[in-house]
Amino acid sequence: MITKINKRPLISLSFIICQLLFSVALFCSCDDMFDPAEENKRQLEDLTKESTYAHGLLIYAYERLPYATTTQTDVATDDAVTNVTNNTYLTMATGSWASDNNPMSQWDNCKHGIQYANLFLSIVEKVSWAPSAASKQQMFIDRMKGEAFGLRAVFYYYLLQAHGGYADDGILYGVPLLTVAEDGSSDFNQPRATFADCVKQCFADCDSAIALLPDHFEDIKSEEDIPAKYLALGANVSGYNLVFGQKAKNLLSGKAAEAIKAQVALLAASPAFRDQSGVTSAEAATLCANVLKHNGGLAGLDNTGNTWYRNKTKIDNSTTTEIPEMIWREDRRQDNNQEKENFPPTLYGRGSVNPSQNLVDAFPMRNGRPITDPQSGYDSQNPYVNRDSRLAETVIYHGATFKKTVISTGVDMPNEDGETNDNLNSIDTSTRTGYYLKKLLREEVSVSPTSSSQQYHIYPRIRYTEIFLAYAEAANDAWGPQSDPTGVGFTAYDVIKAIRDRANIGKDEYNMPLPGGDEYLEEIKSDKEKMTQLIRNERRLELCFENKRFWDLRRWQMPLNESVKGMKIEKVDPKKEDSPLKYSTIEVENRKYDSSYQWYGPIPKGEVLKWSNLSQNKGW
Secondary structure (H helix, E strand, C coil): CCCCCCCCCCCCHHHHHHHHHHHHHCCCCHHHHHCCCHHHHCCHHHHCCCHHHHHHHHHHHHHCCCCCCCCCHHHHCCCEEECCCCCHHHHHHHHHCECCECCCCCHHHHHHHHHHHHHHHHHHHHCCCCCCCHHHHHHHHHHHHHHHHHHHHHHHHHHHHHHCEEECCCCEECCCCCCCCCCCCCCCCCCCCEHHHHHHHHHHHHHHHHHHCCCCCCCCCCHHHCCHHHHCCCCCHHHHHHHHCHHHCCCCCHHHHHHHHHHHHHHHHCCCCHHHHCCCHHHHHHHHHHHHHCCCHHHHCCCCHHHHHHCHHHHHCCCCCCCCCEEEECCCEEECHHHHHHCCHHHCCCCCEEECHHHHHHCCECCCCCCCCCCCCCCCCCCCCCECHHHHHHEECCCCEECCEECCCCCCCCCCCCCCCCCCCCCCCCCCCCCEECCCCCCCCECCCCCCECEEECCEEEEHHHHHHHHHHHHHHHHCCCCCCCCCCCCHHHHHHHHHHHCCCCECCCCCECCCCCHHHHHHCCCHHHHHHHHHHHHHHHHCCCCCHHHHHHHCCCCCCCCEEEEEEEECCCCCCCCCEEEEEEEEECCCCCHHHHCCCCCCHHHHHHCCCCCCECCC
């Protein structure tokens, strides 16, 4: 018999106070650290008296945000494998995914984030943020309330994505809805709210954030730019800039909240959820269009947006200059962690993320046709010629030059220095697929033990390209490829054409137009079903290695268990130095998923055992 536990705080107040005290103690003198002071007895009411501690609640909520830094979940999809044998996503993808072994879980992290946001919202108006100036006091309250509402929506979005699903009663559920902070007197045995109600709460929180926050955090120069409600309280330019200015630019803004609402809508309108989510593709398309209209529409698509990670000038100047591709991002960081993990071993990297042949095959030819199209001109024994330019920007393949070094991924094929460590399965850190990751990496970095160097990196939370693709997906589903009933000024076809133009589809290697242009797009532009497949493929290519693919496959209800393939390259005659090469597709890793129920992730087993009102998704 399992005993049900009726009450347990999600995060105790004493734990939160201890965390805040520890963070502040790092900046205190040694004498203060060893002095038995009254601060060790702080309670909730003390947070309202000291703004530093109160703000810490919001900071802790930000720290719970997932997936803004490195490539993680892609190795559990058909886009990649890893050569790290104890990687949790590898073991999950090869058969160990369970409700008590779920590396995709967002349960604890996001619920903690919601608790921090709720607790902050309960005290924000009681805190003395700027007691000497009524205008600053109100501006701080509005900004941080807006941030908290937006963060709560983000956390519910990730919870819905990871844990929403159908229970045995046939109802589509989300997670328990919590809009007030829990404490020792709370009833923690809460049932899951319906998916539709969770979506409504996300929308409401986004609307609250949008109402309180500026579109962008940027300095103003004139009082004419100050909202009337703050002018009436005596606000001036310097005070406004202190709260809403440039220094706050990577916080959650009104535009970010608008984009979050669009993300939630796309998820809810997807095949896996649309039957009971209460959101249609037309509504999702409209919400995406709102974000894009406020950025100039189709003209707002950044021509270098797909290679933001290697634009040194923009990244190095990003403290003062906006990066046009970014709606919301982390602060830049100077490191070489991604490079250590993913450079080929001859460049002293770990080579840990290996793009798949499946992904490589998804890149079309320069004429726009898929490589499976008989008219594409694809040559299986010369597979990297005349391909979409994004292929060379995303993966390192055999013969490619990276960091002024020709990388050899074939079998028993030394590079120009006589080394074979980059060869297929040569050593533990070699590629398993015949490919190494290039996207997200800075070639200027060195991870050599004798000459290590770092560069600034920027990691997006939401990119404009993602919202463009979301609009194309929803608009095509709602109205077809070339319809624009809302008058936004562009269609699903227009978006995909612009994105493929940016990738030089329909142009030769010298960037000159091919006679037929983007042949395939023009051929299918009136076919809704073929456009659906093309949009999904464009999303795969544009957002690969950004922790999107796993969730996309599930919301589209596409197969999860496609085996991962690689490329084996050998000399036809190993004894001849100038022997022609033979390219053969190989099986690398079999995936063991069950799409009949794993399109919907589990509620953690431990939570279901503890709380009698918490239902599990079917199959788990």
